[in-house]
Amino acid sequence: MICTHWQYLITLDDxxxxxxxxxxxxxxxxxxxxxEFVRILLAAxxxxxxxxxxLCNSINSTKSYGNxxxxxxxxxxxxxxxxxxVIDVPQYEIQLTPWENWASGMNPDWWEAYNNVKH
Numbered sequence: 001m002i003c004t005h006w007q008y009l010i011t012l013d014d015x016x017x018x019x020x021x022x023x024x025x026x027x028x029x030x031x032x033x034x035x036e037f038v039r040i041l042l043a044a045x046x047x048x049x050x051x052x053x054x055l056c057n058s059i060n061s062t063k064s065y066g067n068x069x070x071x072x073x074x075x076x077x078x079x080x081x082x083x084x085x086v087i088d089v090p091q092y093e094i095q096l097t098p099w100e101n102w103a104s105g106m107n108p109d110w111w112e113a114y115n116n117v118k119h
Contacts, residue, residue: 068111
């Protein structure tokens with residue numbers, strides 16, 4: 001099953017790489033929007049939801065996980081440094097901390113964007 005999720009990540013990465021031919025991956029362009037970005041955001045958010053639930057179930061299979069708040073509580077309790085994880089993207093000289101809002105009990109901004117687009 002993990003292999004399937006890894007392949008999906010590689011596919012999303014490839015999709016983002018293709019978009020970068022038209023919109024440079026640069027902090028100055030982080031507010032750029034397009035239908036292709038919406039598609040990638042929806043696909044990535046959905047996959048994160050699936051994988052986070054799998055991770056949570058592997059941590060505690062007796063609990064029910066219905067939303068990102070449930071994921072946050074379980075994951076951060078098990079892995080307290082999770083919110084400080086840094087993603088280094090050397091090709092674009094960018095460093096991201098996608099889960100940093102979890103340190104203050106908040107959802108990531110990108111998750112809010114995902115939900116706004118989804119609903």
